[in-house]
Amino acid sequence: MATLPSLNILVCGIGGQGVMTAAEILAQTAIDHGFDVKKTEIAGMAQRGGVVTSHVRIGVRVLSPVIAPGAADLLIGFEIAEALRWSDQVRPGGRIVVNTQRLVPPVVSGGLFNYPDDPLAQLVATGLEVCPIDAASLAAGLGEVRLINTVMLGAVADFLPFPVAAMEEKIVERFQARKPALAALNRQAFAAGKAAAGAGG
Amino acid sequence: MNMVVKASARTRHLLSGDEAVARAVWEAGTRVSAGYPGTPATEILESLAQYPDIHAQWSVNEKVAFEVALGASMAGARSFCAMKHVGVNVAADPLMTVTLTGVIGGLVLAVADDVGQSSSQNEQDSRYWGRFAHLPVLEPADSAEAYAMTKAAFALSEQFSTPVIVRLTTRVCHVKALVEVGEREEREVPGFIIDASRWVMVPGNAKRRVPLQLEREKALAAYSETCDLTVEEDGSDRRVGFVVSGPAYLHLREAFPDAPLIKLGLSYPLPLARIRALAGRVERLAVVEETEPLIEQELRAAGLTVHGKDVLPRIGELTADIIGPALRRLIGEPEPAGAPLPGRKADVFPRPPTLCAACPHLGIFHVLFAMRRRVVIMGDIGCYTLGAGHPWHALDSCISMGASVGMALGVDKARGKSDKNKAVLAVIGDSTFLHMGMQGLLNIVYNRGNVTTLILDNRTTGMTGGQNHPGTGHEIHGDEAPQVDFAQLCAALGVKKERIKVVDSYDLSLLFKTVRDEIKIPEPSVIITNRPCTLIGEFVRRVAHEVVEDACTGCGNCMDLGCPAITVRKRDTQELDGESFDRIFTTINAAVCTGCTMCVSACAHDAIRAIPAGTPAAGSCC
Numbered sequence: 001m002a003t004l005p006s007l008n009i010l011v012c013g014i015g016g017q018g019v020m021t022a023a024e025i026l027a028q029t030a031i032d033h034g035f036d037v038k039k040t041e042i043a044g045m046a047q048r049g050g051v052v053t054s055h056v057r058i059g060v061r062v063l064s065p066v067i068a069p070g071a072a073d074l075l076i077g078f079e080i081a082e083a084l085r086w087s088d089q090v091r092p093g094g095r096i097v098v099n100t101q102r103l104v105p106p107v108v109s110g111g112l113f114n115y116p117d118d119p120l121a122q123l124v125a126t127g128l129e130v131c132p133i134d135a136a137s138l139a140a141g142l143g144e145v146r147l148i149n150t151v152m153l154g155a156v157a158d159f160l161p162f163p164v165a166a167m168e169e170k171i172v173e174r175f176q177a178r179k180p181a182l183a184a185l186n187r188q189a190f191a192a193g194k195a196a197a198g199a200g201g
Numbered sequence: 202m203n204m205v206v207k208a209s210a211r212t213r214h215l216l217s218g219d220e221a222v223a224r225a226v227w228e229a230g231t232r233v234s235a236g237y238p239g240t241p242a243t244e245i246l247e248s249l250a251q252y253p254d255i256h257a258q259w260s261v262n263e264k265v266a267f268e269v270a271l272g273a274s275m276a277g278a279r280s281f282c283a284m285k286h287v288g289v290n291v292a293a294d295p296l297m298t299v300t301l302t303g304v305i306g307g308l309v310l311a312v313a314d315d316v317g318q319s320s321s322q323n324e325q326d327s328r329y330w331g332r333f334a335h336l337p338v339l340e341p342a343d344s345a346e347a348y349a350m351t352k353a354a355f356a357l358s359e360q361f362s363t364p365v366i367v368r369l370t371t372r373v374c375h376v377k378a379l380v381e382v383g384e385r386e387e388r389e390v391p392g393f394i395i396d397a398s399r400w401v402m403v404p405g406n407a408k409r410r411v412p413l414q415l416e417r418e419k420a421l422a423a424y425s426e427t428c429d430l431t432v433e434e435d436g437s438d439r440r441v442g443f444v445v446s447g448p449a450y451l452h453l454r455e456a457f458p459d460a461p462l463i464k465l466g467l468s469y470p471l472p473l474a475r476i477r478a479l480a481g482r483v484e485r486l487a488v489v490e491e492t493e494p495l496i497e498q499e500l501r502a503a504g505l506t507v508h509g510k511d512v513l514p515r516i517g518e519l520t521a522d523i524i525g526p527a528l529r530r531l532i533g534e535p536e537p538a539g540a541p542l543p544g545r546k547a548d549v550f551p552r553p554p555t556l557c558a559a560c561p562h563l564g565i566f567h568v569l570f571a572m573r574r575r576v577v578i579m580g581d582i583g584c585y586t587l588g589a590g591h592p593w594h595a596l597d598s599c600i601s602m603g604a605s606v607g608m609a610l611g612v613d614k615a616r617g618k619s620d621k622n623k624a625v626l627a628v629i630g631d632s633t634f635l636h637m638g639m640q641g642l643l644n645i646v647y648n649r650g651n652v653t654t655l656i657l658d659n660r661t662t663g664m665t666g667g668q669n670h671p672g673t674g675h676e677i678h679g680d681e682a683p684q685v686d687f688a689q690l691c692a693a694l695g696v697k698k699e700r701i702k703v704v705d706s707y708d709l710s711l712l713f714k715t716v717r718d719e720i721k722i723p724e725p726s727v728i729i730t731n732r733p734c735t736l737i738g739e740f741v742r743r744v745a746h747e748v749v750e751d752a753c754t755g756c757g758n759c760m761d762l763g764c765p766a767i768t769v770r771k772r773d774t775q776e777l778d779g780e781s782f783d784r785i786f787t788t789i790n791a792a793v794c795t796g797c798t799m800c801v802s803a804c805a806h807d808a809i810r811a812i813p814a815g816t817p818a819a820g821s822c823c
Contacts, residue, residue, distance in 0.1 A: 014552065015554075024215075024377075028215060031379065036379065037215065037378070037379065038343070038376055038377070039376065039378075040372065040375065040377075041375055042319050042371070042375065049554060049555045049765055050554035062378075063454045063455050064451045064452045064455045064521055065343070065372065065451065066372070066518075066520050066521070068455075068520070068521050069522050081552075082549075084547045084549050085547060085549040088546045104768060105552045105553075105765075106591070106592075107550060107553065108550050109760075109767075109769045110592060110760060110769070111769070111785075112591065113551065114550065115550065116547075
């Protein structure tokens with residue numbers, strides 16, 4: 001086996017967005033390619049609109065399931081304020097791929113707190129490599145907002161230590177047998193995310 | 202069905218600690234398994250329920266679950282139960298005596314400690330039960346170990362005739378790692394053998410078993426010295442040697458890759474001779490354990506000089522970034538260059554969990570908020586605990602399962618200066634009421650309390666992800682089961698029939714009127730709300746609603762409902778007769794709204810209506 005690089009991926013978002021599913025697909029694809037993987041999730045009350053994060057650590061042998069503070073190589077943000085919240089977990093030189101969608105919680109809507117005016121500018125100001133993706137629009141364009149996580153996986157596909165096609169197949173195999181139409185739709189979502197990331201967001 | 206259930210022997214799978222424990226329980230030939238949902242242990246029983254040839258059940262509470270497992274063990278079957286850390290408090294009564302009787306079929310208790318308190322009311326350390334009940338405690342670090350140690354636990358249980366505790370933590374339960382699985386071993390169940398001296402724990406019989414319990418503990422201590430679940434790892438960096446258990450081992454190895462250590466798989470009783478041998482090979486000894494200094498204190502009592510909680514925190518997880526700096530300070534080593542610098546933390550609003558759109562609890566908290574100054578609201582454990590938060594602030598306590606009812610009677614009987622003229626309410630969910638609330642209600646009736654108990658029956662154990670219970674009409678596999686009738690149950694506990702009201706959770710005015718009427722009557726009363734949780738199959742989605750912008754006056758009443766589908770469209774200030782009023786104009790996210798109509802009742806201006814048929818679907822993004 002060739003030398004396998006290690007990678008710390010932090011996936012963040014809000015309960016219900018598909019953060020856990022995306023992390024699971026990343027982990028499963030890595031295993032298929034001979035990596036050791038640990039995947040941790042502290043969802044809190046995930047179904048209740050709270051913050052969800054998942055650490056996916058990929059390597060030859062992974063010990064701790066927790067990415068040390070400031071040691072994430074890649075942050076996949078499913079919501080832009082969430083990406084900002086976790087941006088300090090990314091190592092210098094690391095990368096942030098972020099869905100630019102804004103999801104305003106009741107505490108902000110109710111006037112207790114403010115949503116950042118320009119979270120993308122704040123992310124860019126960190127000096128990290130930032131790749132903004134309008135995943136919500138891309139998914140909506142395909143007629144199914146639940147495709148956001150597949151769009152996001154497509155967007156990070158070029159930054160992973162396994163072939164792009166491998167992850168696409170991993171996503172599609174979840175649907176192929178039971179819902180072939182969804183499989184095709186997921187292929188499109190994956191391609192749309194990949195193209196958007198390639199185009200610089 | 203989860204893939205692992207059908208996985209053949211010697212294949213590797215990415216399993217959570219909970220799934221790994223379940224697989225091991227099944228492979229061990231276990232016949233009976235029981236539990237009560239509780240984060241982070243819930244998925245163990247959920248997973249077990251998918252396996253063939255094993256009885257799995259949700260019991261009404263952890264004590265009953267443990268007793269079910271115990272009975273199966275007495276009959277000679279391998280048996281298992283799982284619960285979160287606070288569940289053991291409930292199960293402690295049988296646990297503290299079965300330690301005298303011992304077991305027949307292997308009996309394993311998996312306890313999930315919520316180290317870091319992601320979803321619990323406290324952070325108690327279950328390893329104490331090992332010391333308290335003289336039982337062996339195993340501490341896996343990850344899924345693969347959780348699998349191996351759970352299997353070993355059954356053999357250990359039978360070898361020493363003792364229940365065995367497998368102590369998990371959130372970081373084991375909810376971390377997925379690769380596990381190689383095996384196959385199920387089929388075992389004969391001999392059946393229950395009558396033996397009063399063994400099973401009838403009257404003082405005469407029990408006294409004779411106390412010395413046996415202590416002999417067993419001694420034998421386990423001797424076994425600990427050779428047990429291969431505990432491993433020594435040598436290393437060249439002898440400045441500190443470590444005694445470590447659980448997932449902290451993995452973090453420690455990242456912080457100190459070359460330090461000699463002993464990793465305790467069987468962490469109670471301690472292998473003192475092995476630890477002494479390690480102490481002799483290193484400059485100093487440090488104990489890394491989550492959360493209480495149990496091992497540390499026992500090593501001190503044994504005369505060893507050790508570091509532990511003098512340098513490490515007693516709260517929360519011991520991750521590499523905590524262990525590294527703490528121990529480097531101890532040995533006077535500077536932090537390595539290139540360590541991540543703090544200070545980039547972005548200031549982002551909190552995003553606390555909230556009740557769902559159309560959650561039936563929204564209405565009751567809206568109503569309680571409206572009468573906030575007149576009521577004391579003793580709360581309980583479930584999704585509805587969120588009623589304590591914004592914007593309702595209509596829940597005044599959360600202590601333990603079922604405590605709302607007991608505490609409410611205490612508040613009623615105490616009647617201090619501030620609450621002399623207030624009504625006392627208890628708010629409790631369906632599953633929690635059946636778990637431990639029934640006794641409290643009986644106690645209110647018996648002691649002539651003046652408490653109104655609100656049973657929020659949403660037909661599921663919501664907060665843990667929607668598990669069945671005796672009030673749902675279904676059992677753990679989803680098959681039909683006898684369904685308890687809450688009104689009849691309360692009547693049987695002695696609440697007068699005319700003081701038991703079943704109310705539609707969505708009918709705000711009826712809800713308000715019912716609560717107002719019942720709290721005026723100075724005797725026990727019960728109000729049962731009846732709409733299902735929006736996340737279960739029984740829930741029926743209806744036509745989404747919209748705010749008619751021209752009719753909206755900006756009063757903001759609908760916002761007080763706390764429904765996450767309702768958000769602010771615009772704010773302004775209106776001047777009227779020299780006074781200024783803040784106005785909040787709202788909008789409803791049609792993709793999230795399920796048409797429960799609670800906001801229609803809350804709106805004083807008829808500005809909310811069902812979206813007329815034929816209206817193009819709104820975008821679902823906020």
